[in-house]
Structure formats: structure tokens, C-alpha cells
Amino acid sequence: MLDFNEIKAGDGSLTSRVYAVLERDILDGVYPDGTSLTESRISSELNVSRTPVREALFRLEQEGLVSIVHNKGAVVRGVSSDDIRDIYTLRMQIEGLASRWAAERGTPEQLQKMREILELERFYAQKGDVQQSRNLDSVFHAALYEASGSSPLRRTLSAYHSYIGRARERSFGHGDRPLVSVSEHERILDAVCAHDGDLAEALTREHIKNALESFLAAMEAIS
Amino acid sequence: MLDFNEIKAGDGSLTSRVYAVLERDILDGVYPDGTSLTESRISSELNVSRTPVREALFRLEQEGLVSIVHNKGAVVRGVSSDDIRDIYTLRMQIEGLASRWAAERGTPEQLQKMREILELERFYAQKGDVQQSRNLDSVFHAALYEASGSSPLRRTLSAYHSYIGRARERSFGHGDRPLVSVSEHERILDAVCAHDGDLAEALTREHIKNALESFLAAMEAIS
DNA sequence: TGGGATTGGATTGTATACAATCATACAATT
DNA sequence: AATTGTATGATTGTATACAATCCAATCCCA
Numbered sequence: 007m008l009d010f011n012e013i014k015a016g017d018g019s020l021t022s023r024v025y026a027v028l029e030r031d032i033l034d035g036v037y038p039d040g041t042s043l044t045e046s047r048i049s050s051e052l053n054v055s056r057t058p059v060r061e062a063l064f065r066l067e068q069e070g071l072v073s074i075v076h077n078k079g080a081v082v083r084g085v086s087s088d089d090i091r092d093i094y095t096l097r098m099q100i101e102g103l104a105s106r107w108a109a110e111r112g113t114p115e116q117l118q119k120m121r122e123i124l125e126l127e128r129f130y131a132q133k134g135d136v137q138q139s140r141n142l143d144s145v146f147h148a149a150l151y152e153a154s155g156s157s158p159l160r161r162t163l164s165a166y167h168s169y170i171g172r173a174r175e176r177s178f179g180h181g182d183r184p185l186v187s188v189s190e191h192e193r194i195l196d197a198v199c200a201h202d203g204d205l206a207e208a209l210t211r212e213h214i215k216n217a218l219e220s221f222l223a224a225m226e227a228i229s
Numbered sequence: 230m231l232d233f234n235e236i237k238a239g240d241g242s243l244t245s246r247v248y249a250v251l252e253r254d255i256l257d258g259v260y261p262d263g264t265s266l267t268e269s270r271i272s273s274e275l276n277v278s279r280t281p282v283r284e285a286l287f288r289l290e291q292e293g294l295v296s297i298v299h300n301k302g303a304v305v306r307g308v309s310s311d312d313i314r315d316i317y318t319l320r321m322q323i324e325g326l327a328s329r330w331a332a333e334r335g336t337p338e339q340l341q342k343m344r345e346i347l348e349l350e351r352f353y354a355q356k357g358d359v360q361q362s363r364n365l366d367s368v369f370h371a372a373l374y375e376a377s378g379s380s381p382l383r384r385t386l387s388a389y390h391s392y393i394g395r396a397r398e399r400s401f402g403h404g405d406r407p408l409v410s411v412s413e414h415e416r417i418l419d420a421v422c423a424h425d426g427d428l429a430e431a432l433t434r435e436h437i438k439n440a441l442e443s444f445l446a447a448m449e450a451i452s
Numbered sequence: 453t454g455g456g457a458t459t460g461g462a463t464t465g466t467a468t469a470c471a472a473t474c475a476t477a478c479a480a481t482t
Numbered sequence: 483a484a485t486t487g488t489a490t491g492a493t494t495g496t497a498t499a500c501a502a503t504c505c506a507a508t509c510c511c512a
Contacts, residue, residue, distance in 0.1 A: 017298070017299035018299065019299050019465070019466095020465080020466070021465085021466095022299075044492090044493065044494090045493075045494070046492090046493075046494095054466080054467090055466055055467040055468070056467085056468090056494090057280075057465080057466055057467065057468090058465085058466070058467095060284070060494090060495090061283070061284065061287055064284055064287045064288060065287060065291065068288065068291030068292075069291075070380070070381070070384055075240070076240035076241065076242050076245075076473095076494085076495090077472080077473050077474065077493085077494060077495075078473090078474075078493085078494075079493065079494065088379075089379075089380060089381055092379040092380075092381050092382060093381050095326065096323055096326065096381060096382060096385065099322040099323050099325075099326060100319055100322050100323060102322075103318065103319065103322060156311075156312075156315040157293070157312060157315075158293070158312055158315050158316050158319060158389070158392070159315060159319060161293055162319065162385055166381070169381070242495070242496095243495075243496070244495085244496095267462090267463065267464090268463075268464070269462090269463075269464095277496080277497090278496055278497040278498070279464090279496095279497085279498090280495080280496055280497065280498090281495080281496070281497095283464090283465090299464085299465090299503095300463085300464060300465075300502080300503050300504065301463085301464080301503090301504075302463070302464065
């Protein structure tokens with residue numbers, strides 16, 4: 007919580023770093039649901055002024071992780087497992103579109119990049135490196151969004167990704183999900199490269215459905 | 230552009246009002262795509278300090294209407310008609326889910342509220358009041374999102390709504406869209422109240438598809 | 453003439469000071 | 483005793499001052 011200087015987010019601004027710290031701490035449960043985040047406390051804990059803290063809180067509100075009410079401040083809005091279930095269902099609908107559009111609109115360079123990511127992904131999955139597998143899973147999906155050529159779709163799905171980040175972490179190590187996931191990615195990419203939008207969409211829906219079931223299984227294992 | 234004091238957004242904070250002014254001006258084309266929004270100019274134009282302007286710009290970035298790069302500032306990212314087309318397609322996918330979930334999870338109070346909104350909507354549509362019809366169209370959809378009981382879904386669809394706001398305005402007056410739209414709403418709500426998720430979803434997809442075609446027709450009429 | 457440093461103005465990033473608002477406790481009144 | 487009013491401390495909202503950065507024009511020197 008106090009390793010503020012280790013976090014070097016995106017553009018290097020204090021706002022981004024404060025944002026990254028708060029996002030991580032909220033998703034990690036350091037600040038449970040309902041916790042009120044007072045600006046002065048955070049700013050003194052992180053040794054920055056209130057200004058970047060305020061701006062970070064604004065971004066967190068847009069992300070949906072806190073809710074801010076005028077003259078009252080920010081309170082944490084935890085990520086419920088119902089939310090996560092809903093997001094997986096939403097992703098089933100629109101991530102299929104991403105694959106379809108990638109098949110229809112993706113440039114050769116974009117598809118090539120996905121192929122390279124996928125090769126790395128398989129390498130780490132077979133090596134059993136869960137951490138790297140999970141990272142590359144995210145990278146692959148991000149590349150897919152990019153290849154869809156639709157900024158509204160990219161924005162929506164990217165927002166979901168960070169929102170359900172911790173849930174993905176927990177469920178990704180469950181069973182042999184990394185290897186299965188890579189295989190599914192390969193079939194999706196093959197369909198995309200063959201410009202078969204229907205197949206790509208169907209495979210992707212199946213992929214997300216499997217990820218959801220993996221998540222539910224991981225939840226089950228905890229309780 | 231200078232009627233700042235007339236705009237009274239949500240919570241009455243300066244940040245909200247600046248946000249509302251800038252959003253309106255961007256969507257109205259006062260600031261075309263690529264315009265760089267300098268904080269000091271806006272703050273002096275609106276007679277506020279840079280602080281609320283900065284915060285408003287942050288919100289606009291999350292909304293997707295501007296993009297901010299570190300140490301360089303904010304530039305307008307216009308809403309292309311490709312973006313709008315994509316959003317309608319996305320809505321076809323997930324707004325159907327909203328109806329399905331409303332049918333499955335909606336409380337009697339929520340459905341009752343939708344019914345009341347719809348009666349008003351029909352009243353104004355038959356009266357030929359396009360302005361009010363369009364407002365109530367928004368209100369109806371917002372009530373639908375609420376009844377879905379899913380905050381991720383509500384957040385996503387609400388964001389789309391403001392993003393394509395101007396496009397909806399332009400296309401809503403096209404032909405007899407208000408009356409047709411009310412009829413479609415009525416059939417959707419009937420299905421929701423009958424807890425027929427499948428039908429509600431199908432009707433909603435059709436409804437969005439028709440709205441998209443109305444938009445495309447309106448675009449055609451302009452060019 | 454061309455290319456690379458430099459310097460000045462403009463703009464953003466951060467800190468801090470001040471004003472407005474809210475929440476709590478306590479006192480006064482009925 | 484309940485309620486209303488009021489004072490006080492804490493917290494947020496806004497303004498402003500200062501630091502860091504960027505950009506473009508200029509200058510210098512080969």
C-alpha cells in the first residue's frame with residue numbers, strides 16, 4: 007500500500023500513479039465496499055497533494071469503482087460476483103462482435119501481431135507460467151479489440167477487462183485453463199485469418215462462456 | 230456558448246456545469262474534431278478557474294469525447310458516423326440483454342414506472358411533440374436499464390446514450406419515427422411484463438435495428 | 453544553406469490557500 | 483423527552499501560485 011514509488015503507470019503523471027495504486031487496492035480488497043476515501047488521508051499517505059488524488063478519484067468513478075457525491079466525497083463500490091457474471095455475459099455478446107469485425111476489417115499487420123502474441127502465449131502456457139500466461143491472455147484480447155477497428159467496442163471491452171481483472175486472476179489458475187485458453191485463442195485466430203466472421207464469433211462466444219464457467223468453478227472452490 | 234449560467238447540470242458543481250457545456254459544444258460541432266482545448270482559454274471564457282475545467286476534461290476523456298495526452302492537453306475526438314453505426318450494432322447485442330434481464334429480474338415497481346413513462350411517451354408522440362418524444366424515449370430506455378438490475382449494463386448503455394445523443398436527435402424526427410418507436414416500446418414492455426425474456430430480447434434487437442436504419446436514412450437525407 | 457542547440461512563451465502538472473458545505477454534538481426551547 | 487437551532491470540526495470545491503514540460507522561432511556555427 008505504501009510502495010507508491012514502485013508503481014509507474016502509463017504516462018508517469020502523479021494522477022496516473024495514484025489511480026493505479028487506488029485501483030489495485032480497491033480490487034485487492036484493501037478498501038472494502040463502502041469505505042469512504044477521504045482525499046487528505048490518501049494524499050498524506052502517498053505524499054502527494056490533493057489535486058492528483060481528486061483527479062484519480064474522478065477516473066475511478068468513471069471506471070465504476072467508486073461513486074462520488076457532491077460535497078460528500080468518494081466511497082468504494084466493490085465488484086460483486088453478480089457484476090462479474092453480468093460482465094461475462096455482456097462479453098459473450100460483444101466480444102463475439104470484436105472477432106467478427108476483426109475477421110472483416112482487420113489489417114494483415116494486426117492479424118500478424120495477434121499471431122505473434124499467440125505463439126508467446128502458447129510458449130508460456132506449456133511452460134506452466136501462469137503469471138505470464140494471464141498477461142498474454144490480456145494482451146491477446148487487447149490486440150483483438152484493436153483489430154476490430156471499432157473504438158467504441160475497444161473502449162467498452164477494455165473497461166470491462168480492468169474491472170474484472172482480479173476475478174480473472176483468481177480463475178485463470180483454476181484447472182488447466184491456460185492451455186485450454188490458448189487452444190481456444192488459436193481456433194479463434196484461425197477463423198479470423200480465414201475471414202470467417204460467423205465462425206470467429208461463435209468460437210469467441212464459446213470461449214467467453216468457458217471463461218465464465220471457469221470463474222464460477224473458482225468461486226465454488228473458494229466457498 | 231457563453232450561456233454558462235443557464236446550464237444547471239446534475240449536482241450544481243462548477244465541474245458538472247463546465248462538463249455539460251463542453252459536452253454540448255463538442256456534440257454540436259462548435260469544437261470540431263481535432264480542436265485542442267486549452268484549459269486557460271476555456272476557464273476564462275466560462276469565468277471559472279482551471280481546476281473545474283481540468284476535472285471536466287477528465288470526465289470527457291472517460292466519455293471518449295476528448296483524448297488527453299500527458300503534458301500536451303486535450304483534443305476533441307469527434308463522433309464519426311462509423312462510431313455511431315458500431316454503437317447501434319453493439320446496442321443490438323446488449324440492449325436485448327437489458328430487456329431479457331428486465332423480464333427476468335425487474336421488480337413490479339420498475340415495470341410500473343416503465344408503463345407510466347410509456348403512456349406519457351405515447352401522449353406526446355400522438356401530439357406530434359418531437360422534442361418531448363425524444364426525451365421520453367431516453368427516459369424509457371434509462372428505466373429499462375434500471376429494471377435490468379445490472380449496473381455494468383446500465384453504465385455501458387448510458388455511456389452510449391450520451392455519446393450518440395446528437396445522432397439520435399437528428400434521426401428521431403425523420404419520418405414518423407416517434408410513433409413507430411412508441412409502438413415498439415409498447416410491445417417490448419408487454420413482453421417484459423409477461424416475463425417472456427426471449428421475445429423481449431428479439432423485439433428489442435429489432436427496435437434498435439430500426440433505429441439504426443432510421444439513423445442511416447437521416448444521414449442519407451443530409452448528403 | 454542547413455542542421456542542431458537555445459531560449460522564450462505558452463501550456464500543463466502539482467501544491468497550497470481559501471471558501472463553501474456537511475456532519476456531529478450539544479444546548480435551548482417547547 | 484423530543485425537536486429545533488447553533489456552533490465547531492472535518493471534508494470537499496474552487497482559485498491561484500509555482501514548477502515542469504513542450505513547442506516553435508531564432509541564433510549560431512560549420
